[in-house]
Amino acid sequence: MSKIIDGKAVAAAVLEECRQEVEQLKARGVTPGLAVVLVGEDPASQVYVGSKVRTCGELGIHSEKIVLPTETTQEDLLAVVERLNADPAIHGILVQSPPPPHIDEEAIVRAIDPAKDVDGFHPENVAKLALEDPSGFVPCTPAGCMRLLKEAGVETKGANAVVIGRSMIVGKPMALLLMAKGSDATVTVAHSRSKDLPGICRQADIVIAAVGRPEMVKADWVREGAVVIDVGINRVEDASRKSGFRLTGDVAYPEVAPKCAAITPVPGGVGPMTIAMLMKNTLISAGRS
Numbered sequence: 001m002s003k004i005i006d007g008k009a010v011a012a013a014v015l016e017e018c019r020q021e022v023e024q025l026k027a028r029g030v031t032p033g034l035a036v037v038l039v040g041e042d043p044a045s046q047v048y049v050g051s052k053v054r055t056c057g058e059l060g061i062h063s064e065k066i067v068l069p070t071e072t073t074q075e076d077l078l079a080v081v082e083r084l085n086a087d088p089a090i091h092g093i094l095v096q097s098p099p100p101p102h103i104d105e106e107a108i109v110r111a112i113d114p115a116k117d118v119d120g121f122h123p124e125n126v127a128k129l130a131l132e133d134p135s136g137f138v139p140c141t142p143a144g145c146m147r148l149l150k151e152a153g154v155e156t157k158g159a160n161a162v163v164i165g166r167s168m169i170v171g172k173p174m175a176l177l178l179m180a181k182g183s184d185a186t187v188t189v190a191h192s193r194s195k196d197l198p199g200i201c202r203q204a205d206i207v208i209a210a211v212g213r214p215e216m217v218k219a220d221w222v223r224e225g226a227v228v229i230d231v232g233i234n235r236v237e238d239a240s241r242k243s244g245f246r247l248t249g250d251v252a253y254p255e256v257a258p259k260c261a262a263i264t265p266v267p268g269g270v271g272p273m274t275i276a277m278l279m280k281n282t283l284i285s286a287g288r289s
């Protein structure tokens with residue numbers, strides 16, 4: 001039988017910790033601040049940015065939401081980042097990904113002050129993660145996955161973990177966290193070009209699905225009793241919904257769930273944790289200021 005890992009409930013607990021940390025910071029005279037920059041009008045990005053800003057409000061974190069038109073130039077976006085780097089009221093800066101195609105995202109990420117890079121995407125923070133140097137910021141989604149595994153009581157030590165996906169946002173940092181000292185998993189990183197992906201997956205005690213392909217992981221890919229963390233957030237057409245779409249993960253949940261010891265749903269799994277860990281990172285940054 002499978003246990004559903006309730007990401008919403010774990011996120012609520014993390015946000016409760018955050019609420020207390022905000023109070024402690026304010027007692028010291030520090031109001032934490034997060035700036036969220038959105039370029040363009042991608043509807044999914046608008047939803048995520050909205051919920052980040054709303055969560056800040058609920059916790060008493062100062063937030064600045066900066067929405068720029070699609071035509072914004074690289075130069076203008078860099079100027080916004082520079083202003084936020086210099087603003088003492090802002091402890092965290094996030095430029096929502098993906099930006100429009102004419103923007104060089106890597107250059108933007110490098111322009112963010114690493115000490116305010118609460119996404120953990122700046123090369124300095126990537127290096128610190130690889131070095132297991134805790135003075136960096138850990139990317140929010142993989143940090144949230146690790147917290148979910150912990151809260152679900154999943155033993156990572158010595159476990160075979162298969163990460164499907166090698167992105168700098170999820171797959172790569174996830175692999176680093178799982179193999180780090182203290183977590184001690186044996187990690188395989190697979191991706192869409194891996195030979196015999198189903199066979200690799202079947203070796204896993206823990207599957208982290210982060211490929212961005214709706215319902216790609218099928219029941220016969222997953223060993224009986226495995227733990228499955230579904231990072232996918234895919235919008236698929238659904239005429240029966242008012243919105244015209246529904247959200248689905250990278251895992252074929254209805255057929256996979258009965259085989260698992262534990263599994264995260266979509267929505268209500270990893271997504272809410274990403275936001276909760278972003279708040280955590282913002283408070284860590286404010287605490288260092």
Ligand SMILES: Nc1nc(=O)c2c([nH]1)NC[C@@H]1CN(c3ccc(C(=O)N[C@@H](CCC(=O)O)C(=O)O)cc3)C=[N+]21
Nearest residue numbers: 047048094095096097098119233267268269271272274
């Ligand atoms: N610089 C940057 N940092 C990010 O952290 C970042 C980003 N760019 N670009 C896009 C991805 C995606 N992401 C999500 C956050 C929350 C949910 C979330 O809360 N999902 C809800 C459902 C939300 C809905 O209804 O659409 C859930 O899964 O239950 C999903 C996805 C952050 N991202």
